[in-house]
Amino acid sequence: MARRIVTLLTAVTGLSGTVYPPGTRAAVTGRGASVDAFVNGDWLPLAWWEFSEGDAEDPRRS
Numbered sequence: 001m002a003r004r005i006v007t008l009l010t011a012v013t014g015l016s017g018t019v020y021p022p023g024t025r026a027a028v029t030g031r032g033a034s035v036d037a038f039v040n041g042d043w044l045p046l047a048w049w050e051f052s053e054g055d056a057e058d059p060r061r062s
Contacts, residue, residue, distance in 0.1 A: 006051040014042035
């Protein structure tokens with residue numbers, strides 16, 4: 001399955017303990033209600049409501 005790039009809509013904690021803020025781009029594999037995402041090798045389990053396909057507007061710029 002091909003990886004695709006998504007943008008986080010909420011803050012998400014990776015397996016390493018690092019918190020990734022909204023606007024962070026992540027590489028995602030899988031489809032459905034939950035997916036595996038990776039930021040610089042750090043694994044983030046994401047639910048469908050925590051990310052947007054493609055480029056989402058960074059809420060901090062509003």
